[in-house]
Amino acid sequence: MIYAPAPQPASDSVSISAHANESVRAVSSHVRPSEARYKFRQRYFSPDQGQTTIRLYDYPEVVVDVSNFSFELDAWGIHMPCAEIHDLPRQICRRFMTLWGKAVRRSQSDDEAAAWLSILDRVDYSEFTAQRAEPRTLEGVLLRKQPFFYVEWSDDSRTKLTSKVGAALNLLDPGELFTARVKIGRDEQILAVSGVVPLGPKEDVMAEAFADWSRKDSGEAAEEGNAAWRQPS
Amino acid sequence: MAEMVGRKFYESPPVVERAVSIFATIDPETYEKQIPAWEALMRDPFPDYEPVTQWKLNVKQQQDGAPIFDPSSAEIIIHHRFWRKSPQGKRRWCIQVRPERLTVNLVRVDDDGRKFEEISDVIASWLPRWVETFKVDKLHGVKIEYVNVISARVTPQFVTKEGGIRISDVFRLFSGVPMVHEGLAPPYECQMTIVCDKKLPCYLTVHVFGSEYAGQPAIQIRFSAWTNTLKKILAFPELADEVAFAHSKIVEAFENLFTPEAKKSFSPQ
Numbered sequence: 001m002i003y004a005p006a007p008q009p010a011s012d013s014v015s016i017s018a019h020a021n022e023s024v025r026a027v028s029s030h031v032r033p034s035e036a037r038y039k040f041r042q043r044y045f046s047p048d049q050g051q052t053t054i055r056l057y058d059y060p061e062v063v064v065d066v067s068n069f070s071f072e073l074d075a076w077g078i079h080m081p082c083a084e085i086h087d088l089p090r091q092i093c094r095r096f097m098t099l100w101g102k103a104v105r106r107s108q109s110d111d112e113a114a115a116w117l118s119i120l121d122r123v124d125y126s127e128f129t130a131q132r133a134e135p136r137t138l139e140g141v142l143l144r145k146q147p148f149f150y151v152e153w154s155d156d157s158r159t160k161l162t163s164k165v166g167a168a169l170n171l172l173d174p175g176e177l178f179t180a181r182v183k184i185g186r187d188e189q190i191l192a193v194s195g196v197v198p199l200g201p202k203e204d205v206m207a208e209a210f211a212d213w214s215r216k217d218s219g220e221a222a223e224e225g226n227a228a229w230r231q232p233s
Numbered sequence: 234m235a236e237m238v239g240r241k242f243y244e245s246p247p248v249v250e251r252a253v254s255i256f257a258t259i260d261p262e263t264y265e266k267q268i269p270a271w272e273a274l275m276r277d278p279f280p281d282y283e284p285v286t287q288w289k290l291n292v293k294q295q296q297d298g299a300p301i302f303d304p305s306s307a308e309i310i311i312h313h314r315f316w317r318k319s320p321q322g323k324r325r326w327c328i329q330v331r332p333e334r335l336t337v338n339l340v341r342v343d344d345d346g347r348k349f350e351e352i353s354d355v356i357a358s359w360l361p362r363w364v365e366t367f368k369v370d371k372l373h374g375v376k377i378e379y380v381n382v383i384s385a386r387v388t389p390q391f392v393t394k395e396g397g398i399r400i401s402d403v404f405r406l407f408s409g410v411p412m413v414h415e416g417l418a419p420p421y422e423c424q425m426t427i428v429c430d431k432k433l434p435c436y437l438t439v440h441v442f443g444s445e446y447a448g449q450p451a452i453q454i455r456f457s458a459w460t461n462t463l464k465k466i467l468a469f470p471e472l473a474d475e476v477a478f479a480h481s482k483i484v485e486a487f488e489n490l491f492t493p494e495a496k497k498s499f500s501p502q
Contacts, residue, residue, distance in 0.1 A: 011457070012252045012336040013380055014314065014327050038288070038307040044262070046269035053266060062309055086284035086311055 015082070040073070040088065047093040052131045054096050055124040055199045062088075075118045127186055135181040135194065141202050142172045159190055168193040177202045240484050244346060244500035247387050247454070249378040249446065251401045253352050253476065254336040255360065256373040256461040263368050264332050268313065271330060271366050279315035286311055328359060335363045351482055356476075364469075372472060374461025377479045381489070382444075384451035394432055398452050400441075403495045407441045419443045421452070429482050433475075435460045437482045439490065454490075458482040 040062050045054040061074040062085070069082045078091050099116045102108040108116060143150040143158070147165025151160045161169070172178055181195040199205050272282065287310045291303040317326040320343045327338035337355050339347055363369065383403050384390040391399045397416065401408040407423035422442035429435040440455040458479040460467075467475060488496070 010376060011455075012254050012329060012334075012338065012376070013250055013378055013455075014252075014338045014340065015330070036302070036307065037304050038309045041308050041310045042265055044265040044268075048269075049273040050267070050269040055266075085309060086286050089311070 034066060036066055038062045038064065042089060045089050045092050045096075047097050052128060055127055056122050057124065058122070060092075062123070075115075077115050095119075130185045131191075133184070133185040134194070137179060137195075138182045139177065139179050139199075141177050142169055142174055144174050145170070145172075161190060161193070162216055165190055166191055168196050168209060171196060172198055173201075175203075177205045194223060240481075241488065241496075242348070242502040243496070244502055245344070246346075246487075246499045247381040247383060247437055248347075248379055249341040249382045249387065250334055250338060250378070251347070251349060251352055252376075252378040252380075254334045254373065254376040254378075255356070255363075255472070256334045257366045257369045258305070258373065258463075259332060259369055261332060261424060267366050267368075271363075272313070272315075274362060274366065275315040275328065278316045279326065281318060281324065283314040283316060284311050285314060290394045312345040316368075326355065328355075329479035330363070330367075335360070342369045353473075353476065360472075372467040372469065373463055373465050374459065374467055375472070375475050375479050376457060376459035376461060377476070379456045379483050381454040381456070382446045382451050382452065384446045384449050386447045386449055386497075387451070388498070391495070396450065398450070400452055403492060404441065404454060405490050405492055406439060429458070430478075433460055433478070434462065434465075435479060435482060437486055439486060456486045458486075 038061070039059045040061055043056045043059055045056075046052060047054065054110075060076070062071050063074055064071045064082060070079060071082055071085065072079050072086065073092070076095055078088070078090065078095055080088065080091065096119060099108065099112055099119065102112060103116055138153055140151045140153040143152055145166075146164070149161040149169055150158065151161060151169070166181065169178070177199040179195075179197045179199065180193050182190060183192040183194075185191045275282070281376045288425040289306075289308040291306040292300045294300055302359065313330050315328045316324045316490075319325040321342065322397065325340055325342050327336075327340065329336040337352050337359070339352050339355075341347065346405065381389075383391055383398055383400065385396070388403070391403050393399065400417070406425070410417070422440075424438065424440045424442075427437045427439070429437050436459055438455070438457040440453075440457070442453055444451050444453040446453075460475055460479055491499075
């Protein structure tokens, strides 16, 4: 009994090729192409093992020069032999970071500036800069830990944190004021919290702060009053 | 699920490679974004990184019937292989990641005998990390491949002085020719897919073809048992049983398709 074909997934063997049947059929054309264009199926690149991401809006296009089997990455100014195309992700990171560094130092040549503008049209630069930004020191109150971490910041905004991000706040008690180093990404999304320093229950901290103000206020008011009393009319 | 054939162990089977693949749905953006993180995970235990470039072309027919290259769908894809070498410096273990699967390969180095359970242990160790890294939530099945080689290097007992391979003494499929003949010459390639279980589903492909191994003429006998389809959702607790079932079909093929003479020469333990 012969059934309909069962689509078999391609072989994953690494040691010996079994693709004896696969071949590229002959191309018949009266015009020999000078170049061939391919989409390079990768849009995310990272120069630092995933800490920062260079995200392209679309898959980049590789233009192969069939006369010498080299290729150019369209609009990036990268030229390489086809045999080394597996190194293209690293070269994209190098090109981007080199031009970015020169842009920061304001040391780009005219050609480099033009290339950088071309690359910026293709890259989500705001995401990159948000990831590169240093963490900020913020103050907040931990409102609750269960069922999720919920924080009120000093600007009165409130944020629900994922369990992974909020785990750094686990040493706090609910209602406790704290400072922390907070890494903020795009759309004000909190990416990481570190360096948490408990300041104590909010009421106690506020009471102490107001007590200081009261002491200062009463002292200064008395001085002002005395000064005014002494002023000639 | 019970194995149909009792499993035997052999001291020197003709297996030169075992591969187990787990199929899943992975969000394409997540896959691309997480590759650097996966590379970082692999760096110490599987330090030998090998990127493999796949050039995908499409050829279409013009109206006059002449085939031409279709530039609109040409792609380049980089696949990632991470190797661990043997103490002798040869590539032995490989973990491959692709947009829709994780594969673990165990390659024979010289004459060292390996067992399938070693792959299972590696999968048990790395599967959770793969699931977490690539946010896998749907599995679709498994595939197990065994690559057997008949050659002067692996099975000298079946190679004549003139270098010919006595395939009919080794394998019961695709080797007997019911007519008078003096031998077989290349091209030699035969393939068959057996339906093992329509419901699961599970298929077994037997692929026999002339090849090369270690620079010598060889015949490859490949067994591939697979259970994956896109429509199927496999729960994580069911994965081990599915792997075991697919492996049992490989074992069955090995026991039933190699000749008794061949199996005896593989030194059953």
